[in-house]
Amino acid sequence: MASKDCFRYFYEIDLDTDTTASKILHLVGQGKRVLECGCGPGHMTRVLVDHFRCEVTGIEIDKDAAKEAETFCHRVICGDLDILNLEECLEGQKFDVVVFADVLEHLKDPGRSLKQAHKILAPDSYVVISVPNIAYAGLLADLLQGRFRYREKGLLDATHLRFFTAEGLRELLTKEGYFIATWDRMQVAPEDTEFGACLEELPPVIREFLLDGPEAMTYQFVIKVCPSDSTKTVKDLKDGLRLAEEERLFLRNQGHNSELDTLRTRLAQTEAELTLTRSSKIWRLAAPLRALRRLWSGICVL
Structure with a gap:
């Protein structure tokens, strides 16, 4: 420049x-x-x-x-x-x-x-x-x-x-x-x-x-x-879950099914990442893990 x-x-x-x-x-x-x-x-x-x-x-x-x-x-x-x-x-x-x-x-x-x-x-x-x-x-x-x-x-x-x-x-x-x-x-x-x-x-x-x-x-x-x-804090994970939920609603409201499929994949990857860290931080990750499962259930019924 x-x-x-x-x-x-x-x-x-x-x-x-x-x-x-x-x-x-x-x-x-x-x-x-x-x-x-x-x-x-x-x-x-x-x-x-x-x-x-x-x-x-x-x-x-x-x-x-x-x-x-x-x-x-x-x-x-x-x-x-x-x-x-x-x-x-x-x-x-x-x-x-x-x-x-x-x-x-x-x-x-x-x-x-x-x-x-x-x-x-x-x-x-x-x-x-x-x-x-x-x-x-x-x-x-x-x-x-x-x-x-x-x-x-x-x-x-x-x-x-x-x-x-x-x-x-x-x-x-x-x-x-x-x-x-x-x-x-x-x-x-x-x-x-x-x-x-x-x-x-x-x-x-x-x-x-x-x-x-x-x-x-x-x-x-x-x-x-x-x-x-x-090692992610609970706040980091909650922020990520909130972000995913916002995007899910944003895409659902606009009818973008292909983007929703991509988001489902990303959420599954996030769930896998959380699972890997559960053994050492289970008491901190229990709440966001339950929230992720609730979010996943909501996506599956769309």
Whole structure:
């Protein structure tokens, strides 16, 4: 990313609004030791430090942006996440939260950075991620009309190297050893984005088909994940069960049977994972295990 381009991502943050940045910051929480990967010039860093009283270490590829971020960061490392060895450059330091806010899509190998994050996470820590949704209805409408236009900002930012759907992102996170604790969405009508009235240019039957997609209005995903190789707390498991229940209801209400089948499979995998840990933590896992069985019973009668 060219030095002059990095500052185009700078914007003011209002914590009382339902924006991606606000969602990310609230997921991070108060008083955390934070590693902000791709911190840019520090627009989120400033809020993490001033409002949430966090200690932030930043990583930024652009030297000018990194210099700006030094104003807010405890420490800034100027380097490329696709090349850096996080454990070495951070000299064994551990963090409560690692943030990848609109960063993974800019990397050649996002899985590498997610895998490395395991080594710098403290006990009971987590990772907060936001990525754009390539299955957004506005983008698909443009594509159906033969347009795939890169832009300075947005879903088709010219610096994006990777593209994610909900299922592709889940697969990546699972592959790299993470358990999804919360899954949020930033939903925006296409006419309020860079895609404008592109949906209105399509025949009604195609427009309705696109809008019927389970993530049609999702512009970005905002996710909190925990290492799946660590001992999960009851809260982690309850969060996962709540997430599954929300998705089950969301899909049932929209009549997406194929997505429900996928969710049933994921719930079965979660049940198997819980079973593996029962022997050592049975008194802590009894309640969420019963809840999972109740949820599974509800899905089976759909």
